[in-house]
Every structure is written in structure tokens, then in C-alpha cells.
Amino acid sequence: MEETPLIDFRSSRDHQKELELSSTSTESYSKWSSAVEEGITLAWDNLSVYTKTSRYQKRIINGVSGAVKAGSLVAIMGSSGAGKSTLMSALAHHTMGDTFVEGTILINGRPIGDYMKFLSGFMHQEDIFVPYLTVREHMTIMANLKLDRRISSNEKQRLINDILSQLGLLNSIDTRIGGGDIEKSLSGGEKKRLAFATELLTDPQVLFCDEPTTGLDSYSARKLVGMMSEMATARKTILCTIHQPSSDVFSMFNQLILIADGRTAFVGPTYAALEFFEQLGYLCPSSYSPADFYIKTLSMMPGCEEDGGRTAKRICDQFVVSDYAKEVEIVVRYEIHLNRNLIENKFEIRKDFRAVVWPVRVFWLTRRWFLELIRNPSLESTKLFQRLFIGLIVGFCYFGTDGLTQKGIQSVEGIIFMFVTENTFNPMYNVLAHFPSYLPLFLREYKSGLYHPFTYYISRILSLIPSFLLEPIIFVVSAYWLSGLRSAASTFTATLLVVILTMNVSSACGIMFSNAFDSVPAALAYLVPFDYVHMITAGVFIRLSTLPNVIAWVKYLSWLMYSTEALNILQWKGIVNIGCENQPEGVPCIQNGTQILEMYSFSEENLWKDVSGMLILLISFYALGYFFLWRKIRRY
Numbered sequence: 001m002e003e004t005p006l007i008d009f010r011s012s013r014d015h016q017k018e019l020e021l022s023s024t025s026t027e028s029y030s031k032w033s034s035a036v037e038e039g040i041t042l043a044w045d046n047l048s049v050y051t052k053t054s055r056y057q058k059r060i061i062n063g064v065s066g067a068v069k070a071g072s073l074v075a076i077m078g079s080s081g082a083g084k085s086t087l088m089s090a091l092a093h094h095t096m097g098d099t100f101v102e103g104t105i106l107i108n109g110r111p112i113g114d115y116m117k118f119l120s121g122f123m124h125q126e127d128i129f130v131p132y133l134t135v136r137e138h139m140t141i142m143a144n145l146k147l148d149r150r151i152s153s154n155e156k157q158r159l160i161n162d163i164l165s166q167l168g169l170l171n172s173i174d175t176r177i178g179g180g181d182i183e184k185s186l187s188g189g190e191k192k193r194l195a196f197a198t199e200l201l202t203d204p205q206v207l208f209c210d211e212p213t214t215g216l217d218s219y220s221a222r223k224l225v226g227m228m229s230e231m232a233t234a235r236k237t238i239l240c241t242i243h244q245p246s247s248d249v250f251s252m253f254n255q256l257i258l259i260a261d262g263r264t265a266f267v268g269p270t271y272a273a274l275e276f277f278e279q280l281g282y283l284c285p286s287s288y289s290p291a292d293f294y295i296k297t298l299s300m301m302p303g304c305e306e307d308g309g310r311t312a313k314r315i316c317d318q319f320v321v322s323d324y325a326k327e328v329e330i331v332v333r334y335e336i337h338l339n340r341n342l343i344e345n346k347f348e349i350r351k352d353f354r355a356v357v358w359p360v361r362v363f364w365l366t367r368r369w370f371l372e373l374i375r376n377p378s379l380e381s382t383k384l385f386q387r388l389f390i391g392l393i394v395g396f397c398y399f400g401t402d403g404l405t406q407k408g409i410q411s412v413e414g415i416i417f418m419f420v421t422e423n424t425f426n427p428m429y430n431v432l433a434h435f436p437s438y439l440p441l442f443l444r445e446y447k448s449g450l451y452h453p454f455t456y457y458i459s460r461i462l463s464l465i466p467s468f469l470l471e472p473i474i475f476v477v478s479a480y481w482l483s484g485l486r487s488a489a490s491t492f493t494a495t496l497l498v499v500i501l502t503m504n505v506s507s508a509c510g511i512m513f514s515n516a517f518d519s520v521p522a523a524l525a526y527l528v529p530f531d532y533v534h535m536i537t538a539g540v541f542i543r544l545s546t547l548p549n550v551i552a553w554v555k556y557l558s559w560l561m562y563s564t565e566a567l568n569i570l571q572w573k574g575i576v577n578i579g580c581e582n583q584p585e586g587v588p589c590i591q592n593g594t595q596i597l598e599m600y601s602f603s604e605e606n607l608w609k610d611v612s613g614m615l616i617l618l619i620s621f622y623a624l625g626y627f628f629l630w631r632k633i634r635r636y
């Protein structure tokens with residue numbers, strides 16, 4: 001394959017000395033890297049980015065062109081709101097659903113596309129982690145999701161230790177990442193470095209970093225940018241939006257893109273920007289750092305927007321006709337030429353890469369969610385204790401119930417009601433926040449190609465399965481024997497299975513609702529009336545045969561009805577000797593289980609129908625839950 005000739009638009013000038021840094025140790029991991037080791041030139045032409053809502057459309061980036069070649073460490077600078085993040089997201093193919101991009105973006109002559117997920121890394125401005133994981137756990141899980149499956153565990157650990165040590169995080173390897181109420185956790189700067197470390201795992205060819213130094217002290221910022229500079233010397237292409245870098249940090253960037261109000265004010269070597277500003281009559285005072293000077297000159301200070309705007313416009317207009325713009329134009333035209341003439345692109349994405357197989361991906365994700373679940377005290381341990389407590393209260397309240405007496409019938413019905421409702425409403429509301437709470441993390445990881453939404457969905461559900469089993473077991477075991485229900489082991493086991501199924505259907509219904517709506521309050525607003533309909537049609541509060549036709553069909557969608565009927569059958573089937581002692585005169589005496597079942601319009605024959613009905617609902621709720629999740633992510 002022929003080597004793509006790269007045009008060096010710095011070659012015509014005496015530019016600053018390249019930093020003589022030893023080749024980065026991340027190079028040694030590129031054996032299994034997801035892209036082959038060739039330089040990447042990124043070029044964009046007439047690029048505009050819009051946001052569009054139903055009510056308005058706004059142009060954020062305004063027909064800009066530019067190019068960045070392999071080995072560049074690029075600072076994208078401009079005042080707040082100038083469009084830096086938007087430009088970088090567009091170049092990284094990382095735009096959100098309400099944003100659309102017009103124009104050409106090419107990587108070595110190839111239009112950018114979904115393949116960017118495998119070629120590039122993206123470090124976001126705001127870090128999102130699973131707070132209950134330690135640094136080691138986070139990195140291990142990420143390595144197992146991102147890296148080639150042929151890399152051994154030992155190699156992965158070596159790579160992780162190496163990256164963490166370069167970023168000064170080795171001492172914190174067993175510290176929880178933290179956030180919220182976790183006491184011992186990483187500092188903001190350490191989290192930033194951890195986010196960078198996560199991106200380094202795959203040794204990407206192009207790295208986009210949105211304000212990587214924000215929140216770092218000057219030493220850490222220098223160290224981080226120093227690492228990026230080393231990567232650039234290894235032919236990586238790195239773009240960073242950056243705010244107020246110190247002079248020595250700024251001097252490590254060899255390319256500069258200045259943005260003002262969505263337009264390009266400068267693209268070219270960092271050393272040349274001062275010269276360009278000087279040509280236009282803007283001299284950097286000796287007391288100013290160049291970075292501050294550019295921002296100040298281009299910014300629209302409150303109260304002086306008009307003047308600032310005029311200055312920025314003039315600089316942008318002058319840049320378009322400058323020699324610097326012409327040099328950029330040469331690279332852009334060359335890339336477009338490669339594209340038009342279908343010249344073979346000089347990189348093959350994932351040529352030798354063997355991705356982790358699906359079940360292994362599910363395993364690592366499930367492990368992550370499970371760790372989060374068991375370590376979050378507000379979730380699992382509290383819930384298990386609560387179930388034990390309520391189970392014991394139910395058991396003591398109905399202590400020693402004798403189902404073979406007239407009074408006992410009502411108690412048994414009360415216990416069944418508690419078994420059904422306690423395993424319906426609590427679990428259903430408990431899972432409502434489960435999916436929305438990690439939606440931002442999921443969207444970010446999904447967009448970076450880490451996994452398919454289905455993998456995420458399955459793993460989140462699998463991580464809940466232990467509690468979906470443990471909770472009803474604790475509840476039934478603590479309540480069943482105390483309350484004096486039928487003592488046959490087979491009846492107890494069947495009751496336990498029905499209750500477990502009930503809890504699982506309820507949770508699946510909660511998961512469906514949590515994915516169908518954008519927030520927990522919105523989901524609750526619809527779930528509460530939904531629950532009422534199902535509760536009324538459960539058969540306890542109304543004889544099912546008397547339901548008006550218009551609503552009678554709902555009972556077939558009510559797992560509360562299936563569960564109540566199944567538990568009634570288990571308690572009353574075959575019971576023939578209910579005593580009528582002390583029954584007041586004139587009050588009818590119920591003598592056997594069949595009469596009780598008939599009283600609620602239940603049938604002894606329906607046990608398997610009830611179980612099947614619940615299984616069908618379980619599968620349907622999970623399927624609909626996934627459909628709603630899939631529909632939701634299409635908006636982003």
C-alpha cells in the first residue's frame with residue numbers, strides 16, 4: 001500500500017523546535033490497537049453546525065475550514081460560548097440528536113462516520129463514572145470491554161498499571177472513584193486523569209479532549225499535556241479545547257485553532273498566531289500570556305459586545321484571506337482530492353482487531369452494575385433489611401392463623417394480599433430510577449462504541465436478578481411459617497416460586513415504565529393509575545365475574561390477578577374440612593376451598609394458566625422496556 005504523502009504546512013516557516021521527548025510508552029500497547037499505526041490527517045471544509053428544536057434553529061459553527069495533521073497537539077481556544085466544544089464534537093462525529101452538521105469532514109480523505117468510534121478517543125468536559133467502583137475495577141472493566149480479546153489478563157493489568165503510573169494515579173488504584181455520599185473518593189483532578197487514562201487504554205489514533213486541564217493544578221495540567229505532547233510525537237493527532245492555559249502548558253501545543261462566534265479566527269502553528277495578530281495591529285503586551293491575549297482580543301466583554309464583536313469579525317475576515325488560511329486550504333484540497341479520486345485511504349480500521357465476544361461484554365457490564373448495587377447502601381442492603389422486617393411483621397400479625405376455621409379464611413386472604421402487594425408495588429417503584437440514573441453514562445459509552453444498547457439492557461437486568469430472587473425469598477421465608485399457612489413443603493415451595501415470579505413481573509413493569517419516560521416523576525404519574533386498574537382487577541376487591549365488559553379484559557393483563565389466583569389455589573385446593581363452629585346464625589358457612597375460590601371467581605384448574613400469564617407479561621414488559629430504551633436513545 002502506498003504511503004499517503006502528508007503536506008506539512010509548517011515546513012515553509014521556521015517553527016518552534018519539536019519537543020524532544022522520548023517515544024511514549026503507550027506505543028508499546030499498539031500491538032492490538034483498534035487502528036493501524038499510521039498518521040491521521042483531519043480536514044474539514046465549509047463546516048457548519050446547527051442545533052434545531054421544534055421552535056427554532058441556530059447556527060453555532062459557521063462555514064469553517066481547517067486541517068490538522070498527524071503529530072499535532074492542537075489547542076482549540078476561544079471565549080466561552082464561541083463554539084469550541086461544538087466544533088470538536090462535530091469533528092469527532094460525536095454530536096447529539098438535536099444537532100446536525102453540514103459540510104465535509106475527512107480523515108485521510110475518507111468522510112468521517114461511525115468508524116470514528118474505533119479510531120478515536122473522546123474525553124468529555126464532565127466526567128461520569130460509576131462512583132462505587134475503585135480505580136482498579138473501573139480500569140479493569142474498561143480494559144476488558146475495549147481491548148482486543150487476545151490480550152491476557154496479566155497484560156491488561158500491566159497496561160493499566162503503566163497508564164495509571166504515568167498519570168500519577170497508582171497510589172489511588174484501590175480508592176473508590178466517588179461522588180455523592182461516598183466519603184473517600186478521587187479529587188476532581190484525579191477523576192479527570194482517570195478519564196484520560198480510560199481513553200489511553202486503546203491507544204487511539206486521534207484523541208479529542210474537551211477541557212482536559214480544567215480543575216487541574218498547574219503541575220498536573222503540565223503533566224497531562226506533556227503526555228499528550230509525547231503522544232503527538234508518536235504521530236497521534238490530538239485536539240483539545242482549553243481555557244486559560246498557563247504559558248508553559250500553552251507552549252506544548254504545536255497547533256492552534258482560534259474560534260470566535262462560530263468562525264475561525266486562526267488555524268495554524270501556535271508560534272505563528274502572534275505574528276498574525278501583530279500583522280493586524282494587535283500586539284500582545286509583554287505582561288500577557290499569548291493564550292490570555294487571544295481570548296481577550298476575540299472575546300465580547302459584557303457591555304462591550306459590539307466592539308468585541310467587530311474586532312473578532314475583522315480578525316476572522318482577515319484570516320480567510322491570509323497566507324495561513326491558504327496553507328490550510330492546500331491540506332484541505334489535498335484531502336478532498338484523495339476523496340474525489342477514491343485514492344485508497346491509508347488506514348484500515350480494526351484490521352487485526354478481535355473484539356470481545358458478546359457474553360463476555362455482558363459479563364463485565366453485569367459485574368459493574370452488580371458492584372454498584374451491592375455497595376450502594378441506599379439500595380441493596382437497606383432493601384433486604386426492609387423485606388425481612390416487613391416479612392416478620394406480617395408473620396407476627398397473622399401468627400398461628402388456622403385456615404380451617406371461618407375466621408381463618410379472612411386471615412389467609414389477608415396474607416395472600418400482603419404477599420402479592422408487597423412483592424408488586426415496592427419492587428416496581430424501586431427500579432423506576434434504575435435506568436434514568438445512568439442514562440448519561442450509557443449514552444456516552446454507547447456513542448463511543450463500547451457496547452450495543454441491548455448489551456447494556458441485558459446487563460442491567462442481570463445485575464438485578466440476585467435481588468429479584470433474594471428479596472422475595474427473605475420475605476416469604478420470614479412471613480410464611482409464622483403466619484401458619486399450609487405447612488406442606490410442596491405448597492411452600494410453589495408459593496415461593498409464585499411470589500418470586502410476581503416480584504419479577506412487577507420489576508419488569510417498573511423497568512418498562514422507567515424506560516418509557518424521561519424522568520421518574522413522569523413515569524410515576526402514569527404508573528400510579530396503571531397500578532390502580534390492575535389492583536382493582538386483581539379479584540380481591542371485586543368478584544371478577546361482575547366486572548363490566550368494558551374493563552373485564554384488563555384482568556388478563558393483571559399479574560396481580562394471576563398471582564392472587566395462583567396463591568389462592570395453592571392454599572385452598574383440596575381443602576374440604578373447614579369448620580363452622582361459632583358461626584353466627586344466618587351467616588353462611590364456607591366448608592371447603594372450592595367455595596372460597598368460587599367466591600372470588602377463581603378456578604382450581606387455572607394454576608398453570610396463571611403462571612403462564614405471568615411469564616408472558618414478564619417477557620412482554622422486558623421487550624417493551626427495551627423498545628422504549630431504543631426509542632429514547634434515537635433522540636440523542
Ligand SMILES: Nc1ncnc2c1ncn2[C@@H]1O[C@H](COP(=O)(O)OP(=O)(O)OP(=O)(O)O)[C@@H](O)[C@H]1O
Nearest residue numbers: 051060078079080081082083084085086087098099
Ligand atoms: N444543543 C444545543 N442547543 C442549543 N444551543 C446550543 C447547543 N449546544 C451548544 N449551544 C450553544 O452554542 C454555543 C457554543 O457552545 P459550545 O459549548 O460549543 O461553546 P464553547 O466555546 O465550548 O463554550 P465553553 O468554553 O463555555 O464550554 C453556546 O452559545 C451554546 O449555548
